[in-house]
Amino acid sequence: MVLKIENITKRFGTFTAVNNLSLTIPEREMFGFLGANGAGKTTTFRMILGLMDSSEGLITWGGKPINYSTSRYIGYLPEERGLYPKLKVKEQIVYLARLRGMEKGEAQKELENWLERFKVPEYANKKVEELSKGNQQKIQFIAAVLHKPELLILDEPFSGLDPVNVELLKEAVLDLKKNGTTIVFSSHRMEHVEEMCEHLCIMHKGAPVVHGSLRDIKKSFGKKNVVIHADFSLDFLKEFPGVIKHKKTAEGIHLQITGEEIAEKLLKEIVPYGFIRKFALEEPSLNDIFIEKVGASYE
Amino acid sequence: MNKFWIILAHTYMSKLKSKSFIITTAVTLLIILGLTNLSNVMNYFNKGESGEEIVVVDESGALFSPLKEQVEAVNEDIKLTQFTGDEEAAKTAIREGEYDGLLLVRLNSVNLPEATYHAMTIADTTIANEVKNSLQQLKTQLAATQMELSPEELAKLYEPVEFEQLALEKNAKTEEELNQARGLVYVLLFVIYFSVILYANMIAMEVATEKSSRVMEILISSVSPIKQMFAKILGIGLLSITQMAVLLGVGYASIKQNLDTMQGGFFSFFGFGDIPLATIVYAVVFFILGYFLYSTLAAFLGSLVSRIEDIQQMITPMTMLIVAGFMIAMFGLGQPETPFITISSYIPFFAPMLMFMRVGMLSLPIWEPILAIAILIVTIILLAIFGARVYRGGVLMYGRSTSFKDIKKALQLTKNK
Numbered sequence: 204m205v206l207k208i209e210n211i212t213k214r215f216g217t218f219t220a221v222n223n224l225s226l227t228i229p230e231r232e233m234f235g236f237l238g239a240n241g242a243g244k245t246t247t248f249r250m251i252l253g254l255m256d257s258s259e260g261l262i263t264w265g266g267k268p269i270n271y272s273t274s275r276y277i278g279y280l281p282e283e284r285g286l287y288p289k290l291k292v293k294e295q296i297v298y299l300a301r302l303r304g305m306e307k308g309e310a311q312k313e314l315e316n317w318l319e320r321f322k323v324p325e326y327a328n329k330k331v332e333e334l335s336k337g338n339q340q341k342i343q344f345i346a347a348v349l350h351k352p353e354l355l356i357l358d359e360p361f362s363g364l365d366p367v368n369v370e371l372l373k374e375a376v377l378d379l380k381k382n383g384t385t386i387v388f389s390s391h392r393m394e395h396v397e398e399m400c401e402h403l404c405i406m407h408k409g410a411p412v413v414h415g416s417l418r419d420i421k422k423s424f425g426k427k428n429v430v431i432h433a434d435f436s437l438d439f440l441k442e443f444p445g446v447i448k449h450k451k452t453a454e455g456i457h458l459q460i461t462g463e464e465i466a467e468k469l470l471k472e473i474v475p476y477g478f479i480r481k482f483a484l485e486e487p488s489l490n491d492i493f494i495e496k497v498g499a500s501y502e
Numbered sequence: 503m504n505k506f507w508i509i510l511a512h513t514y515m516s517k518l519k520s521k522s523f524i525i526t527t528a529v530t531l532l533i534i535l536g537l538t539n540l541s542n543v544m545n546y547f548n549k550g551e552s553g554e555e556i557v558v559v560d561e562s563g564a565l566f567s568p569l570k571e572q573v574e575a576v577n578e579d580i581k582l583t584q585f586t587g588d589e590e591a592a593k594t595a596i597r598e599g600e601y602d603g604l605l606l607v608r609l610n611s612v613n614l615p616e617a618t619y620h621a622m623t624i625a626d627t628t629i630a631n632e633v634k635n636s637l638q639q640l641k642t643q644l645a646a647t648q649m650e651l652s653p654e655e656l657a658k659l660y661e662p663v664e665f666e667q668l669a670l671e672k673n674a675k676t677e678e679e680l681n682q683a684r685g686l687v688y689v690l691l692f693v694i695y696f697s698v699i700l701y702a703n704m705i706a707m708e709v710a711t712e713k714s715s716r717v718m719e720i721l722i723s724s725v726s727p728i729k730q731m732f733a734k735i736l737g738i739g740l741l742s743i744t745q746m747a748v749l750l751g752v753g754y755a756s757i758k759q760n761l762d763t764m765q766g767g768f769f770s771f772f773g774f775g776d777i778p779l780a781t782i783v784y785a786v787v788f789f790i791l792g793y794f795l796y797s798t799l800a801a802f803l804g805s806l807v808s809r810i811e812d813i814q815q816m817i818t819p820m821t822m823l824i825v826a827g828f829m830i831a832m833f834g835l836g837q838p839e840t841p842f843i844t845i846s847s848y849i850p851f852f853a854p855m856l857m858f859m860r861v862g863m864l865s866l867p868i869w870e871p872i873l874a875i876a877i878l879i880v881t882i883i884l885l886a887i888f889g890a891r892v893y894r895g896g897v898l899m900y901g902r903s904t905s906f907k908d909i910k911k912a913l914q915l916t917k918n919k
Contacts, residue, residue: 249898252723254719254722254723254898255898271724271725271726274723274724274725277723279719279720279723281716281719281720281723283716283719284716285715285716285717285718285719285720286715286717287711287712287715287717288715290516294516295717298508298512299720299721299724301505301508302505302508302509302721302724302725303724304505346720347720
């Protein structure tokens with residue numbers, strides 16, 4: 204089912220948190236939300252989940268509004284992680300799954316599978332407060348996906364995890380997608396979104412600055428990057444027509460150019476000077492696009 | 503199973519199994535058992551002691567035997583013995599612990615008894631008082647004999663005056679009934695007061711815990727906040743009824759068993775001999791209504807704080823309301839018919855205690871408690887509607903401040919425009 208966000212606006216008093224946002228999130232796809240703190244990501248998620256009413260606009264999933272009758276099919280990992288500190292993992296995960304409409308026995312079986320998968324079966328009878336923060340996050344993730352949701356909303360799923368656990372969780376998210384779950388997730392790590400999402404949206408001050416499929420965004424951006432490593436000085440390239448930005452590195456230079464044809468000219472220009480150890484034409488990174496569109500560094 | 507019942511059962515079971523609940527209940531049970539078995543306990547401890555032994559040095563020689571008779575008739579635990587030695591020897595004996603006290607009695611210039619009492623400490627006044635009272639009676643008798651009064655004349659002099667209070671209103675309570683009602687109402691008021699404070703606090707804590715541990719956001723994405731709020735209120739309500747049932751059941755059984763030893767004493771003053779059913783029914787009704795009123799208030803106040811530490815500050819005004827209601831009710835026990843009490847008993851936040859007090863003490867026309875109950879129900883519904891809206895916004899709000907301005911902010915969060 205398609206998740207459709209149509210002209211959503213949310214105001215808190217005089218402050219506009221989300222401004223006229225329209226998105227279409229196709230079924231079985233992974234959709235990435237990027238944006239600085241306060242860009243309106245969490246507010247958008249809360250409106251998608253029906254926790255908050257929008258000031259204007261409409262959000263539908265498969266043509267119907269999302270409310271408590273659809274909560275069986277929706278999973279949510281909030282940005283502010285939270286579980287009952289005093290309850291045992293098993294008790295609370297089963298409780299939360301039952302609130303999503305799952306049967307008790309099934310929930311227990313699924314929980315065992317997930318704990319097995321995350322290599323922590325012994326946590327079932329531990330209290331949450333006894334677990335490390337990273338492990339608590341695994342439990343939190345299980346709480347969001349245990350009931351096999353069709354639409355999964357992950358607010359900063361990888362923040363605060365070590366690289367090993369990031370990989371573990373990423374793999375789990377990709378598996379869910381393979382099994383047909385529509386996933387919307389936000390991250391402040393550009394590379395995660397770049398790596399995992401077909402579609403994305405960059406939010407800035409409540410409004411979408413860029414949105415569409417990753418390939419289209421990169422294509423329409425036009426600009427490319429060139430990385431050159433050479434034994435001679437490359438400083439004269441700063442003034443070369445078509446070069447927008449330059450950054451000196453230890454081994455050479457990084458250039459941002461207006462298009463592919465400039466790269467060709469660049470190569471011809473420097474060949475006579477001597478030995479070139481590396482010449483690479485690269486797609487622009489999301490970070491480049493973000494900086495370009497928002498006008499400020501992201502991280 | 504419906505989600506409402508899942509939350510209700512979860513709240514009820516997890517609280518019931520919690521250590522703090524089990525310990526509180528056990529301690530309260532012990533106290534109740536101790537109180538209801540008070541006379542047994544006291545007898546047990548007294549068994550070992552032989553009673554107080556007082557030596558008497560009687561200078562006149564005529565006072566000792568009537569005094570001994572008099573004292574031992576009143577309290578058989580006090581033993582008087584005539585001392586053969588002089589005052590100093592008696593004092594030494596007391597210092598050595600042989601006796602508990604020394605009484606020097608003599609006749610004064612008008613041939614009436616007077617006395618001095620010596621003991622290691624005079625902190626325990628009961629013994630000295632009993633001896634003094636006995637001596638007083640002896641003195642009265644002696645003085646009467648001196649004045650040549652016959653025992654009949656003496657009895658006439660001391661006969662208490664007949665004084666009976668009668669109410670003219672048809673079904674007004676008799677004086678005896680009033681005294682009994684006062685005791686019962688007093689105890690039940692305490693029960694209502696404590697349990698409303700206790701369980702309303704529990705609700706506020708529960709909500710604040712879920713909010714501060716941030717599990718709230720998951721909960722409200724599964725189940726509507728309003729459903730959650732009421733499931734929680736009912737769950738804790740059920741818990742309170744369970745606790746009450748256990749405590750009252752054990753208390754009642756224990757009183758029943760010990761009734762013989764308590765007859766006529768402290769307990770009949772509290773009106774436990776013959777408990778009027780209506781008072782109990784009203785107590786239950788007003789307890790339940792009071793609980794719902796204050797727990798709804800507590801739930802939405804709890805939803806406004808971000809940290810557990812702030813919860814006490816937030817619910818203090820509510821606690822003040824309960825304390826004020828209780829104070830007015832206590833004051834009203836002595837004069838339940840003053841207009842101030844009557845008017846206050848219709849104010850919803852005071853009604854659970856005040857109207858209960860009035861209905862227990864006075865013979866009110868039936869419409870009065872029913873009107874108060876209706877006012878309470880309407881207030882609870884209004885508070886629930888308002889509280890649910892605050893709760894819905896409040897649970898999403900994580901701020902530093904804990905002021906009542908937050909209520910406005912919380913309402914804004916749920917507003918459409």
